[in-house]
Amino acid sequence: MSLKRKVRIGMIGYKFMGKAHSHAYRDLPFYFDTDIDPVLQTIVGRDEASVKRAADKFGWLSYETDWRRLIERNDIDVIDIGTPNHLHADIAIAAAQAGKHIICEKPLAMQKEQAFTMWKAAQKANVIHMISHNYRFAPAIQYAKKLINDGVIGEIYHVRAQYLQDWLMDADFPLVWRLKKDICGSGTLGDLMAHSIDLARFLVGEIKEVTGMMETFIQKRPVEGEPTMADVDVDDAVAALAKFENGAFGVFEASRFGKGNRNGNRLEINGSKGSLRWDMENMNTLQLYLDNDVFGMQGFRTIHCTESVHPYAGAYWPAGHGIGYEHTFINLMHAFMQGISTHVNPSPSFEDGYRNQVVLDAIAKSASNGARLKIKY
Amino acid sequence: MSLKRKVRIGMIGYKFMGKAHSHAYRDLPFYFDTDIDPVLQTIVGRDEASVKRAADKFGWLSYETDWRRLIERNDIDVIDIGTPNHLHADIAIAAAQAGKHIICEKPLAMQKEQAFTMWKAAQKANVIHMISHNYRFAPAIQYAKKLINDGVIGEIYHVRAQYLQDWLMDADFPLVWRLKKDICGSGTLGDLMAHSIDLARFLVGEIKEVTGMMETFIQKRPVEGEPTMADVDVDDAVAALAKFENGAFGVFEASRFGKGNRNGNRLEINGSKGSLRWDMENMNTLQLYLDNDVFGMQGFRTIHCTESVHPYAGAYWPAGHGIGYEHTFINLMHAFMQGISTHVNPSPSFEDGYRNQVVLDAIAKSASNGARLKIKY
Amino acid sequence: MSLKRKVRIGMIGYKFMGKAHSHAYRDLPFYFDTDIDPVLQTIVGRDEASVKRAADKFGWLSYETDWRRLIERNDIDVIDIGTPNHLHADIAIAAAQAGKHIICEKPLAMQKEQAFTMWKAAQKANVIHMISHNYRFAPAIQYAKKLINDGVIGEIYHVRAQYLQDWLMDADFPLVWRLKKDICGSGTLGDLMAHSIDLARFLVGEIKEVTGMMETFIQKRPVEGEPTMADVDVDDAVAALAKFENGAFGVFEASRFGKGNRNGNRLEINGSKGSLRWDMENMNTLQLYLDNDVFGMQGFRTIHCTESVHPYAGAYWPAGHGIGYEHTFINLMHAFMQGISTHVNPSPSFEDGYRNQVVLDAIAKSASNGARLKIKY
Amino acid sequence: MSLKRKVRIGMIGYKFMGKAHSHAYRDLPFYFDTDIDPVLQTIVGRDEASVKRAADKFGWLSYETDWRRLIERNDIDVIDIGTPNHLHADIAIAAAQAGKHIICEKPLAMQKEQAFTMWKAAQKANVIHMISHNYRFAPAIQYAKKLINDGVIGEIYHVRAQYLQDWLMDADFPLVWRLKKDICGSGTLGDLMAHSIDLARFLVGEIKEVTGMMETFIQKRPVEGEPTMADVDVDDAVAALAKFENGAFGVFEASRFGKGNRNGNRLEINGSKGSLRWDMENMNTLQLYLDNDVFGMQGFRTIHCTESVHPYAGAYWPAGHGIGYEHTFINLMHAFMQGISTHVNPSPSFEDGYRNQVVLDAIAKSASNGARLKIKY
Structure with missing residues (x-):
């Protein structure tokens, strides 16, 4: 039984990138000696039947159908954004304000002003932020x-x-x-x-x-x-x-x-x-x-x-x-x-x-x- | 929570092939829709400290230091043989006789007579048998x-x-x-x-x-x-x-x-x-x-x-x-x-x-x- | 003894492109059934000792040290221009006016106006003209x-x-x-x-x-x-x-x-x-x-x-x-x-x-x- | 006009290898500074019309229809053998005895005894001998x-x-x-x-x-x-x-x-x-x-x-x-x-x-x- 610190992930999006990120969280502890382990806590999608299937398939403990609900939850440490691009900014800024670490798919935003706002929001909240240039x-x-x-x-x-x-x-x-x-x-x-x-x-x-x-x-x-x-x-x-x-x-x-x-x-x-x-x-x-x-x-x-x-x-x-x-x-x-x-x-x-x-x-x-x-x- | 049938693995050997097999068992349900899931039940190695580390690293639920002990256990459905070659036959024949499915690293045996005996033992026991020509x-x-x-x-x-x-x-x-x-x-x-x-x-x-x-x-x-x-x-x-x-x-x-x-x-x-x-x-x-x-x-x-x-x-x-x-x-x-x-x-x-x-x-x-x-x- | 029509080449320049063109003229009749054969009549270079050596090495029948002399000669049917680029236009226009076919190394000219003049001169003289985009x-x-x-x-x-x-x-x-x-x-x-x-x-x-x-x-x-x-x-x-x-x-x-x-x-x-x-x-x-x-x-x-x-x-x-x-x-x-x-x-x-x-x-x-x-x- | 020593080639065979060898003799002086130059003296083939065409195409000065005639000629310094394999030995031995240098296509002979005889004949005659392993x-x-x-x-x-x-x-x-x-x-x-x-x-x-x-x-x-x-x-x-x-x-x-x-x-x-x-x-x-x-x-x-x-x-x-x-x-x-x-x-x-x-x-x-x-x- 691992005694490592757990980091609880909440991920929005469950298609190509959702699969890639889910797998990475799962496989990470097998290959790397890290002092924290990711937990596949909650996956989010608007279509309940689909997101339920994805949760089961990819090994997530629970699911939600509204990303705003995810931000509100106390049992989530990280927000992983794999939505279409026009939603990146709203989610990232809300996540930062809620004090959650953020990883976001590319491109970061719809244009540079939005990207700047996201960066500054994450910086101000003192959370860890990454863009997924894999x-x-x-x-x-x-x-x-x-x-x-x-x-x-x-x-x-x-x-x-x-x-x-x-x-x-x-x-x-x-x-x-x-x-x-x-x-x-x-x-x-x-x-x-x-x-x-x-x-x-x-x-x-x-x-x-x-x-x-x-x-x-x-x-x-x-x-x-x-x-x-x-x-x-x-x-x-x-x-x-x-x-x-x-x-x-x-x-x-x-x-x-x-x-x-x-x-x-x-x-x-x-x-x-x-x-x-x-x-x-x-x-x-x-x-x-x-x-x-x-x-x-x-x-x-x-x-x-x-x-x-x-x-x-x-x-x-x-x-x-x-x-x-x-x-x-x-x-x-x-x-x-x-x-x-x-x-x-x-x-x-x-x-x-x-x-x-x-x-x-x-x-x-x-x-x-x-x-x-x-x-x- | 998956309701799939569980198949409990007992694996002997924890180095290169032990790592490869462990990972495969873990990753299989993520990628494939199977009706049975492998459980990483027990890993076996002669050196207790090393096998304990391997069990922890690779995600096995328990470990043993004597392969004969593994054969005797009732909570093991599959024997996975990743030892040096001279041990393949003894382990496989014992596993077959205990009614356990077997996967064995290559080459199957030290020479053909031994390989023949292994094959016939598995066949007689009506267990599933594979050689790991990946x-x-x-x-x-x-x-x-x-x-x-x-x-x-x-x-x-x-x-x-x-x-x-x-x-x-x-x-x-x-x-x-x-x-x-x-x-x-x-x-x-x-x-x-x-x-x-x-x-x-x-x-x-x-x-x-x-x-x-x-x-x-x-x-x-x-x-x-x-x-x-x-x-x-x-x-x-x-x-x-x-x-x-x-x-x-x-x-x-x-x-x-x-x-x-x-x-x-x-x-x-x-x-x-x-x-x-x-x-x-x-x-x-x-x-x-x-x-x-x-x-x-x-x-x-x-x-x-x-x-x-x-x-x-x-x-x-x-x-x-x-x-x-x-x-x-x-x-x-x-x-x-x-x-x-x-x-x-x-x-x-x-x-x-x-x-x-x-x-x-x-x-x-x-x-x-x-x-x-x-x-x- | 070949009864094909002979076309007598006069080539200006004897370095990299001079070698490549010389060889091509020589080797052409071996590989292709053509009804005319090129004759390596005269090679031109300003330095007499060098151009003499090149003539001997590449198999030219004679040499000259001034390209203007080449244009004047009656025993030349083709002018092959392999000089530095700033000379292309003068030579090509003179060659055209003398009714000689022309092949010129690339780029054709120093700028487009010059290239246009060369093209029109060749066209007016009704000679065959090519640029050597090999x-x-x-x-x-x-x-x-x-x-x-x-x-x-x-x-x-x-x-x-x-x-x-x-x-x-x-x-x-x-x-x-x-x-x-x-x-x-x-x-x-x-x-x-x-x-x-x-x-x-x-x-x-x-x-x-x-x-x-x-x-x-x-x-x-x-x-x-x-x-x-x-x-x-x-x-x-x-x-x-x-x-x-x-x-x-x-x-x-x-x-x-x-x-x-x-x-x-x-x-x-x-x-x-x-x-x-x-x-x-x-x-x-x-x-x-x-x-x-x-x-x-x-x-x-x-x-x-x-x-x-x-x-x-x-x-x-x-x-x-x-x-x-x-x-x-x-x-x-x-x-x-x-x-x-x-x-x-x-x-x-x-x-x-x-x-x-x-x-x-x-x-x-x-x-x-x-x-x-x-x-x- | 080259003052190099001329070596007069007589070549038997005029198909694939005949073409390759002919071209090589022709192109050699262009690329290499040698003190002797090959002369394409005589090409040999049994079918007169075909060998005449080949002579013309490849640039040979004359042709023969019987290889034995070639060996007898005094104006031939080198015999180049590009015939089917069963003729290599007879031709090479005759050429050696006539004091001519020899180049022969591969394999040298029909079997090792024949090859040995060819080698010894050339050695005894003190002529230059090569096999065409290009x-x-x-x-x-x-x-x-x-x-x-x-x-x-x-x-x-x-x-x-x-x-x-x-x-x-x-x-x-x-x-x-x-x-x-x-x-x-x-x-x-x-x-x-x-x-x-x-x-x-x-x-x-x-x-x-x-x-x-x-x-x-x-x-x-x-x-x-x-x-x-x-x-x-x-x-x-x-x-x-x-x-x-x-x-x-x-x-x-x-x-x-x-x-x-x-x-x-x-x-x-x-x-x-x-x-x-x-x-x-x-x-x-x-x-x-x-x-x-x-x-x-x-x-x-x-x-x-x-x-x-x-x-x-x-x-x-x-x-x-x-x-x-x-x-x-x-x-x-x-x-x-x-x-x-x-x-x-x-x-x-x-x-x-x-x-x-x-x-x-x-x-x-x-x-x-x-x-x-x-x-x-």
């Missing part, structure tokens, strides 16, 4: 961060990142919430490029100016459950050029029309002494080029980031035995629980979510007015 | 099986399989149990090539004759905890040529001296209409070549086996979101629990373990006497 | 073109192309002519991105608007042969976002600071029915994804473009036996000779060079003023 | 040889090589000479595995014992030009296990039934300090793993063997600009011409051809009698 927690990315910090690839000249999916290319695919601006704020920009911007900010640094371009290839789609069509008012694809404060040069692209790319979250970074390449579809490997290898023996090395020296690898399996998508969330939740335990706020925080949102907003504005824009936090 | 349960392998069964690659001409590791190349690495013939029976043969033979039997069919060759590159190693050296009496590397009953031609190789290959479990199958390639270090992808593709557009396709149509994928994540090593065990345990639930013995069974052992023994004998040998079951 | 002539690219024309990948949504090299990253590398704006016009823009723009125009269509960004990472370099430093006034890296007339969305990047990328000329095209990927560092293969493959068997196919059905493959070797960089020039020269033979101007022509230059100029201007610009031919 | 001359292979010689990968434990093609899988494909034992001596063994054995002997060392296995999947085929079927009396596939004199462990496989593998000539070598991998279908790259790379940064490096430090690269193009299949022959002919110039016999010589044949014969015999066999030269 790809930061792939061991290959954490190892890339260490290599960059150690100066292994030198001064960074280039970052190029693509996040390509193809699930939306059928013109008969209906107008789900991710295609409605008043619910999601933006399309691929907030859904996919937000991840690439987070990885770039994590690995390279702050962005100082951007140019953007957007496209909506299919402009009308069937309304769900109705025999009518309605306008798609968000982007199917977005691209951006960026300059970073440290002089690096960035090229970003995200699309849901990248046929054959199911979850093609890729990046390459070129520095003065070496380069890195990563692709989420083969997430365990990192490509590393080192300029000071013997001339003639230079080439990109394919590193399987499962050696004992690689981040998080010690928690899992021996070298060569890879992990999967879900482990990015286990690692993320480990950071979150450590944050609660030590009361030192981990990254990425709501501040990261806010800064990310500032960049996203500038890209959207530039896409609209055609001008290169300075980033102002 | 790689069969990689979705890409299960999908390969389906493609072969559906005739997609036609008549099979070739299978070539390599299983290469490199953890034993340091001459100072001590004489652990996997290097002592009286404990493990053989070296890479039973440890690694057993997996390749299982995959080939699963995907291609029964082997009818073999030739073998073995090598021990480092013939003396330090005795653990003593300032002496002792002989390594098992193989560091093994290779075999095989003919299959259906006419296929097989080439197998396993080594712990394959520098740079951490867990290089690879195979290629060539048929009259197509070919397949797989590599465990990138386990989510399967390469498929189809002869009836349009001439000029032919080539190996890289399939990410995470589509809803792929085996097990529905239990996990959306397309493009890969899984890891541990999921092969979750899938294996799912088959085991289904077997217990339906009382239809799943594959690979102890019969598979026996047939595998017959092939391994013939390879070892051929390596010793230089002759090609017929396989007789 | 990568169009990789068999994989020609096959990609055929697949796109045949509708195999459907309507095109995306093209993304990178051309990355790393030979200029040493700060001690001197200020060669490719770094001086008055000689080369631009840096990576004209040298590398010109190739990507040509491939995109060839495969996707005309560009209608662009945004650009440029950077010069090392702004002062040693003057060759002098103990002083001087400003680099061209770009080390350039990126551009583009929209095409047919609605496609383009992202382009070129750099000489892409450490580890020696000649990384890569592109990916996503259409409504499929996708293509190509990388010059592995030029014989083309990746093709087809949406109408059986669900579950979908994936990028690696096609080795050496089958008899692939463009140019019949001239070379059996399937699986790849060709190299130099063959792109043999194929290009084949098109040029066919153009001379039939007097039908092949692509890419000076018109293509002009249109390419209009795009390059717009990218440079946008990089400077931060605005998105319409392309006007 | 894959040795891929820059990546030559570089691998250098790395091994320099001790970079340490003591060699493993070599595994596959040579897989798929052009013979159609049952309607007729009984061409490569399928008739009295003309070719063996099937895939002499055609494909001979190359792998040569690479292994070059890179690893001499073989001391082997076991073999063979298969003929399609045992009757249509006779060319007749409405009858006849037996295929050679192997469609062959595999062999080998031990080398230096203790290395070898696994070899060759097949013409490896669907999807057009020219899959691959090898991997594992040593105590590192490993190498190579695949002819991507011939410009070599994979190198180094054990003494920093722990965590270890992985196979993809080296593009086109740097100035790589063998032969200086003759061709800048880094990153690959070469093709035909260049292996140019490099081979360069070695041959250097051998003639210096009168130092290059490798691989007829002695290499003989030693290769001894291994091939032992593999065939072992495949037949099922016993492991010692190699005796």
Whole structure:
């Protein structure tokens, strides 16, 4: 019987992210020696039959149908927000005011002002706050961060990142919430490029100016459950050029029309002494080029980031035995629980979510007015 | 609160495989809708302090220090054998006689006669019996099986399989149990090539004759905890040529001296209409070549086996979101629990373990006497 | 003894491109059945000793030290321009006026007005004119073109192309002519991105608007042969976002600071029915994804473009036996000779060079003023 | 006008290898500074119309229809043998007796005794003799040889090589000479595995014992030009296990039934300090793993063997600009011409051809009698 401190989770949302977060809370104590354990206390959804089924399936002790009820409860320490984007702010601010720690899915908010308010509310309440940029927690990315910090690839000249999916290319695919601006704020920009911007900010640094371009290839789609069509008012694809404060040069692209790319979250970074390449579809490997290898023996090395020296690898399996998508969330939740335990706020925080949102907003504005824009936090 | 039937597990061994099996039992109900749930009842190890720690870490309800005690207990339904190889037979036979279902790590036994006795004991006791050839349960392998069964690659001409590791190349690495013939029976043969033979039997069919060759590159190693050296009496590397009953031609190789290959479990199958390639270090992808593709557009396709149509994928994540090593065990345990639930013995069974052992023994004998040998079951 | 018509070449420039063109002229008759054969008549260079050595090495019958002399000669049918960029226009216009066919290295000119003048001069003189965008002539690219024309990948949504090299990253590398704006016009823009723009125009269509960004990472370099430093006034890296007339969305990047990328000329095209990927560092293969493959068997196919059905493959070797960089020039020269033979101007022509230059100029201007610009031919 | 010494070639055979050798002789002086130049003096074929066409196409000065006439001619310095295998010995011995230098396609002979006689005849006549194992001359292979010689990968434990093609899988494909034992001596063994054995002997060392296995999947085929079927009396596939004199462990496989593998000539070598991998279908790259790379940064490096430090690269193009299949022959002919110039016999010589044949014969015999066999030269 574990004597560890229990942290009671209340989670809003029970679909894709609800499943991923539920699993991470459950699996965390198996892999990591933490001094606190998450308890799957209450899951929230508006449809009672569905949320009851999810509670049973994912192992939650109870459920609610109104998120406001969750905030009021005294037996909840953490609010986990996995709702559509337009609800993030109301929930997060209420949670902060109730003194609960918060983890929120990305993008943090509908636009930067909302994100700023959320950050400041969490800060004022002195609660732990995180945004769920799970790809930061792939061991290959954490190892890339260490290599960059150690100066292994030198001064960074280039970052190029693509996040390509193809699930939306059928013109008969209906107008789900991710295609409605008043619910999601933006399309691929907030859904996919937000991840690439987070990885770039994590690995390279702050962005100082951007140019953007957007496209909506299919402009009308069937309304769900109705025999009518309605306008798609968000982007199917977005691209951006960026300059970073440290002089690096960035090229970003995200699309849901990248046929054959199911979850093609890729990046390459070129520095003065070496380069890195990563692709989420083969997430365990990192490509590393080192300029000071013997001339003639230079080439990109394919590193399987499962050696004992690689981040998080010690928690899992021996070298060569890879992990999967879900482990990015286990690692993320480990950071979150450590944050609660030590009361030192981990990254990425709501501040990261806010800064990310500032960049996203500038890209959207530039896409609209055609001008290169300075980033102002 | 789940009303599913509970199956109480007693597991012997708590290291690498103990961790993998424990996790699989725990995670199974999250991903699969089964009508029985495994209970982590008792874990067994000879060193009390260590097994107590393992029980706590992995979530077992109790522990024992003598496996015979486990067999006697009435609150155990399943015996899971993860001990060194020389103990498999005694434990399995005792478990069968006590009417308990059995899952045993590979290789099943020290030699074929022992494996045969184990199989017959389980069969006589009418218990469910499995051997833990987890790689069969990689979705890409299960999908390969389906493609072969559906005739997609036609008549099979070739299978070539390599299983290469490199953890034993340091001459100072001590004489652990996997290097002592009286404990493990053989070296890479039973440890690694057993997996390749299982995959080939699963995907291609029964082997009818073999030739073998073995090598021990480092013939003396330090005795653990003593300032002496002792002989390594098992193989560091093994290779075999095989003919299959259906006419296929097989080439197998396993080594712990394959520098740079951490867990290089690879195979290629060539048929009259197509070919397949797989590599465990990138386990989510399967390469498929189809002869009836349009001439000029032919080539190996890289399939990410995470589509809803792929085996097990529905239990996990959306397309493009890969899984890891541990999921092969979750899938294996799912088959085991289904077997217990339906009382239809799943594959690979102890019969598979026996047939595998017959092939391994013939390879070892051929390596010793230089002759090609017929396989007789 | 061949009775084919002879076409006598006069080539200006004898370094990298001089070698590539010389070889192509020599090797062409071996591989292709043409009705005209090129004769290596005269090579031109300002330094007599060097050009004499080159003539001997590459197999030219004679040499000159002044290009104007070449234009005057009656025994020259073709002028091949491989000089630094600032000389292209004078030579090409003089050649046209002298009624000689012309092939010119890229970029065609220093800016679009000059390119336009060159095109019109060639057109007026009714001579055959080509620009040496050799990568169009990789068999994989020609096959990609055929697949796109045949509708195999459907309507095109995306093209993304990178051309990355790393030979200029040493700060001690001197200020060669490719770094001086008055000689080369631009840096990576004209040298590398010109190739990507040509491939995109060839495969996707005309560009209608662009945004650009440029950077010069090392702004002062040693003057060759002098103990002083001087400003680099061209770009080390350039990126551009583009929209095409047919609605496609383009992202382009070129750099000489892409450490580890020696000649990384890569592109990916996503259409409504499929996708293509190509990388010059592995030029014989083309990746093709087809949406109408059986669900579950979908994936990028690696096609080795050496089958008899692939463009140019019949001239070379059996399937699986790849060709190299130099063959792109043999194929290009084949098109040029066919153009001379039939007097039908092949692509890419000076018109293509002009249109390419209009795009390059717009990218440079946008990089400077931060605005998105319409392309006007 | 070149003042180099001319060496006049007489070549017998004008199909695939005739084309490859012709091109190599022609292209050699362009790329290499040699002190002798090959002259395409006379090409030989039995069918006058065909050989006349070949002479014209490939650039030979004259032709003959009887190889014996070629031997008699005084204006021939070199005999190049590209005939079916059963003629190699007669031609080579006659050529040696006539004092002509000889290059012969592989396998050298029909069996080892014949090969021995050829070797001794050439040795006695003091002429330069080579066997055309062109894959040795891929820059990546030559570089691998250098790395091994320099001790970079340490003591060699493993070599595994596959040579897989798929052009013979159609049952309607007729009984061409490569399928008739009295003309070719063996099937895939002499055609494909001979190359792998040569690479292994070059890179690893001499073989001391082997076991073999063979298969003929399609045992009757249509006779060319007749409405009858006849037996295929050679192997469609062959595999062999080998031990080398230096203790290395070898696994070899060759097949013409490896669907999807057009020219899959691959090898991997594992040593105590590192490993190498190579695949002819991507011939410009070599994979190198180094054990003494920093722990965590270890992985196979993809080296593009086109740097100035790589063998032969200086003759061709800048880094990153690959070469093709035909260049292996140019490099081979360069070695041959250097051998003639210096009168130092290059490798691989007829002695290499003989030693290769001894291994091939032992593999065939072992495949037949099922016993492991010692190699005796």
